[in-house]
Amino acid sequence: MTNADQHLIEHLSSREELLTGNFLHVRRDTVRLPNQRSATREYIQHSGAVMVIPLLDDGRVVLERQFRYPIGKVLIEFPAGKIDAGEDPLRCGQRELLEETGYTAKEWAYAGELHPVVAYSTEAIQVFFARGLTLGQRKLDEGEFLDVFTASQAELLEWCLSGKVTDSKTLAGMLWLQNYSLGARALQWQPA
Structure with missing residues (x-):
């Protein structure tokens, strides 16, 4: 300030x-x-969270469909999860990507921070891009149920514009992805 x-x-x-x-x-x-x-x-x-924008080599992105109890709907989202006490945000992103989707990434880039609900929460989400993905075995948490799928960036953009995607972090992630894909946003990639 x-x-x-x-x-x-x-x-x-x-x-x-x-x-x-x-x-x-x-x-x-x-x-x-x-x-x-x-x-x-x-x-x-809120202790904070991480969202990962996973990029496949063909330009598609990895997404999830998950039931969100407070609003009673299945939502389309980028993989994300809560940061554990003392956990490094990058390690959290790597852990969440593997647990929820089964993917690991060769390279990671920090994109920034977003605050999804500033009127009533301290939550800050650290946003990472991941590329060089390899699919392995998912390791879902007990009681966690979600579907993993891929979509083109054009499909995801259409879903955001049509209201099919309403998750605020995923909407913001699509904007960041679009800016990166158009060359308007540079990222500093680091090996995993």
Whole structure:
């Protein structure tokens, strides 16, 4: 934050833990607004996640179909998962790609960070591209059920435009993929 942002900043006055779960923590903070009044902010404390944009040699991408209980729908998504405590984000991406899809990658490139739901969550998703893929055996977590499939970038773009893809991280990932494919975004590839 810069000094130019000071007129926008809210300051913590007090904090209340509403829920401490295995995966999420819900908090209610009382804050002092820039006009010196008080307000409450309820939000979810999230440990962070990684999303992988897996590129096959023929230009297709690896995607998943997974039921998402909170909205009661099967969604099309790029592979992703929660970062474990103390886990390096790249290692998390490599682990999630293998566990969920069975693929390993020879090269990885960090693309950046996105915040999918800034109004009520601290979640930050670290985005990686992966290429030089080799298919092996999936290692799904207990209780994890998903289908893995491939699609062309044109198919994925059409699904994003038509509303078939509604997952925010996958929509953002498609934008980053499109920019990379058009040469508008350079990536620094590193061996796995």
